[in-house]
Amino acid sequence: MDGNGLTASPILEETFYALSRKQYSYKVSLTNEGLHLTKNSDDGTEKTNLIHIRDIIGCKCMRNSGKSGHCACRPVKGGTGKTTRDTTTEMDECQVRVPYVEAGDCSAYLCVYAFVLKNVGAKNEKRDKMTVTLRFRNFNSYDENSRLAAKWKLAIKSLLRTRCEDGTIVAPSDDHYLGNHLLVIVNPKSGVGKSREIFQRKIVPILNMADVDYDLHITCMQNDARNLMRTSNIYKWGRGVVVLGGDGLMFEVINGLMERSDWQRAFEYLTLAVIPGGSGNGMAKSISFETK
Numbered sequence: 135m136d137g138n139g140l141t142a143s144p145i146l147e148e149t150f151y152a153l154s155r156k157q158y159s160y161k162v163s164l165t166n167e168g169l170h171l172t173k174n175s176d177d178g179t180e181k182t183n184l185i186h187i188r189d190i191i192g193c194k195c196m197r198n199s200g201k202s203g204h205c206a207c208r209p210v211k212g213g214t215g216k217t218t219r220d221t222t223t224e225m226d227e228c229q230v231r232v233p234y235v236e237a238g239d240c241s242a243y244l245c246v247y248a249f250v251l252k253n254v255g256a257k258n259e260k261r262d263k264m265t266v267t268l269r270f271r272n273f274n275s276y277d278e279n280s281r282l283a284a285k286w287k288l289a290i291k292s293l294l295r296t297r298c299e300d301g302t303i304v305a306p307s308d309d310h311y312l313g314n315h316l317l318v319i320v321n322p323k324s325g326v327g328k329s330r331e332i333f334q335r336k337i338v339p340i341l342n343m344a345d346v347d348y349d350l351h352i353t354c355m356q357n358d359a360r361n362l363m364r365t366s367n368i369y370k371w372g373r374g375v376v377v378l379g380g381d382g383l384m385f386e387v388i389n390g391l392m393e394r395s396d397w398q399r400a401f402e403y404l405t406l407a408v409i410p411g412g413s414g415n416g417m418a419k420s421i422s423f424e425t426k
């Protein structure tokens with residue numbers, strides 16, 4: 135590790151100014167490991183915080199909405215997210231803050247979303263949401279600032295696409311390019327009938343932050359999910375299939391896949407995941423227990 139807290143060479147590097155009451159500046163470096171935020175203190179000491187690439191779920195370019203008061207950013211044209219009120223005021227010291235915006239602001243903003251693992255190894259291990267907002271204002275025109283922000287976004291997204299669980303970066307397989315959609319199958323009758331609500335309230339915001347294109351299938355009867363998996367072109371769901379329901383729904387998905395003539399390739403290709411929404415949720419519990 136060098137003086138900047140980096141163990142890997144930077145892909146991109148910039149200095150940003152934290153517009154809090156205390157005027158700090160941060161050197162932000164993007165490496166294969168993640169985002170390194172180095173706070174420059176008056177006494178010359180540096181403290182680096184690393185937001186690991188495995189904890190980052192996505193990023194979005196935003197533009198100042200033009201309202202005064204708190205920084206209210208909106209996605210730039212072509213983005214899929216909704217208008218959001220920026221939550222930078224809730225950030226830790228280590229993050230680049232944008233507590234207010236001026237009229238006629240031509241800055242471009244890049245919001246990086248992460249779920250950082252806290253209390254590692256302890257019983258109360260959990261992930262806390264963290265948003266780092268980087269404000270690009272080197273240039274006098276929004277277009278130029280936006281281009282720079284887009285360059286960072288592209289670099290982060292490339293790292294996200296190729297990262298592995300152990301933190302290493304690999305080239306994606308040929309299959310990876312077949313389709314980049316995610317399929318979410320929701321059983322509205324699972325458990326106490328809250329799957330739809332769980333999807334809207336908890337899953338949609340995460341999918342938006344991660345900028346994931348997804349197809350939603352709400353089952354309407356028994357064996358609906360099974361038929362879907364048996365008869366669809368599953369190769370468009372390169373990001374995987376998420377089941378929001380109970381064991382019965384996952385049972386249908388697996389059996390539907392097994393009934394295909396290309397079942398072997400299908401299982402190699404598809405990543406399956408479960409979000410507990412059923413009554414027993416035995417499978418989700420077992421996976422959680424096993425991976426603890």
Ligand SMILES: Nc1ncnc2c1ncn2[C@@H]1O[C@H](COP(=O)(O)OP(=O)(O)OP(=O)(O)O)[C@@H](O)[C@H]1O
Nearest residue numbers: 324325353354355379380381382383412413414415
């Ligand atoms: N829209 C629907 N209406 C009625 N039944 C459905 C519908 N969609 C799916 N099903 C059926 O409901 C069954 C049970 O669903 P699921 O496993 O999701 O919930 P659960 O039984 O509450 O949870 P668990 O299996 O964990 O106890 C599935 O086997 C599936 O065939």
